[in-house]
Amino acid sequence: MICLGIESTAHTFGVGIVKGKKVIANAKSSYSTESGGIIPANAAEHHVNACADLITKAADQAGINLKDIDLIAFSQGPGIGHCLRIGAMSARALSCFLEKPIVGVNHCVAHLEIGKMLTGAKDPVLLYVSGANTQVIAFDNGKYRIFGETLDIGIGNFLDSFARHIGLGFPGGPKIEALAKKGKKYIDLPYCVKGMDVSLGGILTNVKQKHNSGNYAKEDLAYSVQETVFSMLLEVSERALFHCSKKELLLGGGVACNTRLKQMSMEMCRANTFKCFFVDNEYNVDNGAMIAWLGLKKFKEGKKQKIEDTSIRPYWRTDED
Helix, strand or coil: CEEEEEECCCCEEEEEEEECCEEEEEEEEECCECCCCCCHHHHHHHHHHHHHHHHHHHHHHHCCCHHHCCEEEEEEECCCHHHHHHHHHHHHHHHHHHCCCEEEEEHHHHHHHHHHHHHCCCCCEEEEECCCCEEEEEEECCEEEEEEEECCCCHHHHHHHHHHHCCCCECCHHHHHHHHCCCCCCCCCCCCEECCEECCHHHHHHHHHHHHHCCCCHHHHHHHHHHHHHHHHHHHHHHHHHHHCCCEEEEECHHHHCHHHHHHHHHHHHHCCCEEECCCHHHHCCCHHHHHHHHHHHHHCCCCECHHHCCCCCCCCHHHC
16 A cells, blocks of 8 residues: 655645655655744744755655545644644545545654654654653553653754844754754753653753853853753663663654664663664654554554544643543
């Protein structure tokens, strides 16, 4: 079967096409700014302008006609409502026009499933680190479960907020990473791990105050932010691996592109004789291929939806799938 997947949960509109277990197209376009953060209405407008060209581009990449597609999948949630609606409407239009079945999938689970498919990981714990989502996920007792998560803001939004505060644009994560490579001095920051969960709001307030004081170089603050929050994330991931008696760690989500996070993950896994898995960065960031792959998997498991069942689910949790 050939499945076309549409991703539109946040600032990226992506169209991917999967045939069997092979990704044959993965086109995307992302909304960004020179200063400030993501404005949902503007991101949605970006998606409206990009969707038709990206669908055509993906079909051309795959070397197929749209009529060759057997299934349409889309990210039904979680995400920003303004953005989710554009992807859902595009998927419904394609489904009706091509007279093909449609399946809405969970964006978070899609990150895990594309990682398993591409890396060959058998039964991993996923450290899922993106904009609004920061979760430690594993398949246990017949379903996906969240063993740890952020109690306030996601790691990506945390990095974006700090970047915005020091005058950088959106997305801020890559800019903070580049700045951190110039940092030389570690600055003490709050370390907020609560059982299996983390809290980032207080750290954000603290690092903003330190920046405002003028007593610290922004390069050192960026370096210290990464060292602190990544250590927190890997502490709870390590705890989840032992709790679930699993031996594989898989990174997913846009922040998983960070080279320092990858390095620290490998060090933690090496110390515990775990295996550590990464995907190429084009599959860490939001993308249509992961939606297509999970849509195909869900359809083969028997999931079918009518058009009236495809309303977006902005607050759809991983453990509700």
